[in-house]
Amino acid sequence: MKQVQAVIFDLAGTVVDFGSFAPTTIFVEAFRRGFDFDITLAEARVPMGLGKWDHIKAVGELPEVAARWQSQFNRAMTITDIDTIYRTFMPLQIAKVADHAELIPQTERVVSELRSQLIKIGACTGYPRAVLDALLPALTANGFTPDCILATDDLAAGGRPGPYMALKNVIELCIDDVKTCVKIDDSVPGIMEGKNAGMWTVALLLSGNEAGMTLAQYEKADLTTLKKVRQRAQEAFQASKPDYMIDTIADLPRVIHEINGRLLQGERPS
Missing domain, CATH: 1.10.150.240 (Putative phosphatase; domain 2)
Structure with a gap:
């Protein structure tokens, strides 16, 4: 049975640095x-x-x-x-x-839940390697330790919106079917990266670049404000046609459950 084998995370706005x-x-x-x-x-x-x-x-x-x-x-x-x-x-x-390496709320819980399902954790970023190397110690100290992580200049082929970093994760993680991989990102080029790689794509509406809110602003926002920001972010992602759009990483487990059901029905990413 085909089930999700790997999730490939973006960094800023996805697992760290709320608001990017x-x-x-x-x-x-x-x-x-x-x-x-x-x-x-x-x-x-x-x-x-x-x-x-x-x-x-x-x-x-x-x-x-x-x-x-x-x-x-x-x-x-x-x-x-x-x-x-x-x-x-x-x-x-x-x-x-x-200084911006604090994990987005619920990241550790979500990653732990994925690992309990034997899902591998990959990551890639628009940061160049020199910046990523400066970030990695803080990522590790704060509890995010992916099985593979790539910077935008690690590959001669280039970065987003090309599929290369996502596909290099597939190779390094020894995944045998790209359609069992999920790419989650807060930016349109990151969603296109996943789509170009043939993966399921999940866009983040409120924790990242499109919303541009600090964590404090997000936590204090009323429902009307969140609805307006969410709608604006949905419009920004519309042309890239992600398979799913969720508020933050906290909502990812239910998406993985739904994708598993769709894989069982023989469906593929859009």
């Missing part, structure tokens, strides 16, 4: 330090999930950002500019990433 603030705030700072150029936190969030160099490039291509850059510098952003911002970003992110 570690990368977004550093992008704002890197643009400012590199060129005395301001972007908003909302603009920094738009391409979330991509590798960080590609993320900087995508922010620079946003029409409103490109127009302000042209106005300030009398030219378009260049590859050299992107390289400069990336070089500024890296030490800032390495220094700060461990």
Whole structure:
């Protein structure tokens, strides 16, 4: 009988860093330090999930950002500019990433429940390896120890939305059927990564980038506020067509149970 064999987790906004603030705030700072150029936190969030160099490039291509850059510098952003911002970003992110390593509530319980079902735990991230290596000790200390974890620059083929990190997890975890794998992520490129790999995909609506709330804001929000934020996040994910959309990782076990039932019926990911 085919049942879920592995879950491949994203990191920021999925299992750590409620609201995905570690990368977004550093992008704002890197643009400012590199060129005395301001972007908003909302603009920094738009391409979330991509590798960080590609993320900087995508922010620079946003029409409103490109127009302000042209106005300030009398030219378009260049590859050299992107390289400069990336070089500024890296030490800032390495220094700060461990400050955002607190696990999202219920992560340990959910992972323990998955392991009790003999489900393997994989992970991948839009962080480059140097940033991931700075984060790993804090991840381990806080109780998240996946069986495999990959950074966006670990593979020559590249990162999201390509399937490569997800499929490398499949290989390293010795999974014999990709359709028994689940990819869970708070970003559209992360969902597309899972879909391109042929996995079930689960989008997170309230703990990650699309909602952009701190844990305190989430816990204090009333039902009306949560409904509005949830609807906004659902609209953001709509084009990527995830198989499931849930609020946080706490809701994952019921999804795994449903996927197991669908696998028994011979269904495949959408």
